[in-house]
Amino acid sequence: xxxxxxxxxxxxxxxxxxxxxxxxxxxxxxxxxxxxxxxxxxxxxxxxxxxxxxxxxxxxxxxxxxxxxxxxxxxxxxxxxxxxxxxxxxxx
Amino acid sequence: xxxxxxxxxxxxxxxxxxxxxxxxxxxxxxxxxxxxxxxxxxxxxxxxxxxxxxxxxxxxxxxxxxxxxxxxxxxxxxxxxxxxxxxxxxxxxxxxxxxxxxxxxxxxxxxxxxxxxxxxxxxxxxxxxxxxxxxxxxxxxxxxxxxxxxxxxxxxxxxxxxxxxxxxxxxxxxxxxxxxxxxxx
Numbered sequence: 001x002x003x004x005x006x007x008x009x010x011x012x013x014x015x016x017x018x019x020x021x022x023x024x025x026x027x028x029x030x031x032x033x034x035x036x037x038x039x040x041x042x043x044x045x046x047x048x049x050x051x052x053x054x055x056x057x058x059x060x061x062x063x064x065x066x067x068x069x070x071x072x073x074x075x076x077x078x079x080x081x082x083x084x085x086x087x088x089x090x091x092x
Numbered sequence: 093x094x095x096x097x098x099x100x101x102x103x104x105x106x107x108x109x110x111x112x113x114x115x116x117x118x119x120x121x122x123x124x125x126x127x128x129x130x131x132x133x134x135x136x137x138x139x140x141x142x143x144x145x146x147x148x149x150x151x152x153x154x155x156x157x158x159x160x161x162x163x164x165x166x167x168x169x170x171x172x173x174x175x176x177x178x179x180x181x182x183x184x185x186x187x188x189x190x191x192x193x194x195x196x197x198x199x200x201x202x203x204x205x206x207x208x209x210x211x212x213x214x215x216x217x218x219x220x221x222x223x224x225x226x227x228x229x230x231x232x233x234x235x236x237x238x239x240x241x242x243x244x245x246x247x248x249x250x251x252x253x254x255x256x257x258x259x260x261x262x263x264x265x266x267x268x269x270x271x272x273x274x275x276x277x
Contacts, residue, residue, distance in 0.1 A: 020136070026144070027140055030148070034154075037151055044272060049154050049155040053152050053154070056147060056148045056150075057152075060144045060145055063141045070133065070137050
């Protein structure tokens with residue numbers, strides 16, 4: 001696995017995995033927010049509905065921004081890099 | 093994964109079966125199940141972002157429902173018991189406001205009647221009156237409710253029991269509606 005041992009690739013992979021972990025954490029917060037807002041709404045209190053929706057929107061936008069970072073990292077050319085494979089394909 | 097020396101584009105081949113022993117259809121039908129199941133990290137993150145969007149839509153739906161659902165439902169009056177049939181410490185079960193809403197009516201030691209919805213606010217198990225402890229108890233997960241207010245005393249229930257408004261008319265006990273949930277509950 002020569003391609004994965006390239007230092008630029010390793011750094012990039014670590015960055016992408018860190019971003020994915022952040023997306024998952026944001027998703028868990030959003031899931032908790034949804035259940036808490038629904039619970040409050042079913043209890044007859046609508047006060048938390050608007051702040052919950054706004055915060056959920058912010059978390060969604062943060063997820064989109066992190067996804068955009070992953071796309072950019074995946075597509076950015078690597079400096080001093082030898083030809084490498086993409087996914088299951090090998091292009092040389 | 094073998095790569096030919098001429099640098100051509102190749103698909104990964106299965107190392108177990110040599111090419112001469114592979115059936116003819118596997119060449120004609122060029123779908124590779126293993127590659128079909130291959131998920132890129134970008135695709136996976138896209139799925140996570142779509143899930144995030146779904147939860148955002150869910151929150152928006154709750155907000156829209158809260159805008160249009162502020163009017164409290166009107167409950168019809170219904171005679172649910174005779175005034176003399178429940179002794180102090182006694183219990184009567186009835187349904188209100190629909191046949192699918194079981195309720196429990198208790199006459200306290202001081203003679204006052206109280207009634208609550210019988211579905212536990214945790215997972216809808218039927219609560220019962222514990223005379224020894226003078227409280228309503230849910231047998232499923234040991235959620236306890238105050239007999240005075242319906243508030244949660246202990247356990248996993250997140251909300252108080254809905255309290256039924258009662259009024260005595262002659263010798264009839266009439267259910268008049270459901271008290272709104274107190275703020276902060």
